[in-house]
Amino acid sequence: MQPYLDKIKTELRLRGFSDNTITSYLLHNRKFLEQSQKNPEQVTEDDIKLFLSSLIEKGLTPSSISLVKSSLKFFYDEILKRDIFRNIKTPKKEHKLPEVLTKTELHKLLDATKNRKSKLIISLLYSSGLRVSEAINLKISDLELKEKIGWVRAGKGKKDRLFILSETLAGDLENYLQDRNPQEIIFPGKNGKMTSRNIQKIISKASKRAGISKKVSPHTLRHSYGTHLLEAGVDIRKIQMLLGHSQLSTTQLYTQVSTEELKKIRSPFDEVKTEKN
Numbered sequence: 001m002q003p004y005l006d007k008i009k010t011e012l013r014l015r016g017f018s019d020n021t022i023t024s025y026l027l028h029n030r031k032f033l034e035q036s037q038k039n040p041e042q043v044t045e046d047d048i049k050l051f052l053s054s055l056i057e058k059g060l061t062p063s064s065i066s067l068v069k070s071s072l073k074f075f076y077d078e079i080l081k082r083d084i085f086r087n088i089k090t091p092k093k094e095h096k097l098p099e100v101l102t103k104t105e106l107h108k109l110l111d112a113t114k115n116r117k118s119k120l121i122i123s124l125l126y127s128s129g130l131r132v133s134e135a136i137n138l139k140i141s142d143l144e145l146k147e148k149i150g151w152v153r154a155g156k157g158k159k160d161r162l163f164i165l166s167e168t169l170a171g172d173l174e175n176y177l178q179d180r181n182p183q184e185i186i187f188p189g190k191n192g193k194m195t196s197r198n199i200q201k202i203i204s205k206a207s208k209r210a211g212i213s214k215k216v217s218p219h220t221l222r223h224s225y226g227t228h229l230l231e232a233g234v235d236i237r238k239i240q241m242l243l244g245h246s247q248l249s250t251t252q253l254y255t256q257v258s259t260e261e262l263k264k265i266r267s268p269f270d271e272v273k274t275e276k277n
Contacts, residue, residue: 001033004040008075020133028071040076045084048072052090062091098223098253099214106224109203112210118202120169120176121187125199125218128163129225129243132196132218136189141182145170152244161244226254 005026012022033040035054036047051072055065069090076082101109106126113119125135134152143150148170152161165173177186187194199218207216214220222243229239240251 001030004033004075005030007079011079012074018133024067025071025074028068029075032068032072040080041082043076043082043084045088048076048084048088052088056091062093065090066093099216099220100227101212101214101216101220101224103228105210105212105214106221108210108212109206109216113202113206115202116176117187118206120172121199122203122206122221123166123169123172125221126225127166127169129222129229130163131222131244132199135218136185136187136194136196136199138186139182140177140180140184140186143173143177143186145174159244161241163242223254226251230254 008026008029009022012025017025032048032051035051036043038047052065052069055068060068069085069088073085077085110119110122113122121135124130125132128150130138130152138150138152142153143165145165148165148167150163150165152163154160173186185193189195189198196218203216203218203221207214226239226243229242230236236251236255237248239254240248243251245251
């Protein structure tokens with residue numbers, strides 16, 4: 001089994017996939033091979049259907065099933081050229097609207113965070129709309145605090161991306177980072193970098209202390225950033241660039257979340273009553 005997994009890993013690396021994607025693809029392919037007990041060259045369409053069906057029975061969401069299917073398809077169709085996924089259909093991914101915090105809730109979240117480092121992390125995630133993986137890899141040299149901007153180096157899609165900083169946060173970061181080596185990680189952890197799990201715990205605990213009933217994650221802060229920019233009248237294509245979305249359709253999801261513009265619409269019933277009077 002291992003030589004096949006090594007082959008998948010090598011191909012993913014060559015194509016520039018992220019470490020998280022590589023780990024996920026290897027995991028799903030390993031589980032499938034363990035269940036099928038077959039040489040990959042002998043795997044059939046029915047073997048894959050049986051495996052995916054068993055995952056659906058276990059209660060995996062359509063999104064999770066889609067990820068497993070993509071992992072297997074990459075190996076059998078892309079690498080082995082087996083072309084056995086043509087007739088394999090899986091449930092469509094659900095398109096849930098992202099959870100968004102109000103500005104009042106964000107204020108409560110920050111107010112409930114007393115630790116200086118934790119507050120800066122939460123502030124940065126919301127102020128700049130960064131993915132958590134981007135935030136934990138930021139170096140001091142990636143910031144241009146005088147210009148109130150920063151750079152995500154080789155972010156998702158292996159592209160550098162500019163992000164903005166609020167004036168207040170730029171000042172707070174300048175004080176926090178005084179006398180530090182520019183090549184250091186901004187928010188170091190016990191063993192070098194912080195992990196996504198570390199940051200998730202910080203945000204989760206802060207939201208409970210703040211009395212926020214919504215499920216709050218690092219991505220919630222990113223969604224809130226995008227939605228609030230849209231509500232402030234920022235052009236959606238500029239938001240797309242700031243968030244690093246490759247497809248405008250991803251950014252357009254925020255138009256479904258934003259309620260402020262909908263609240264401004266006047267019901268035609270009011271006009272009917274006005275004309276009657």
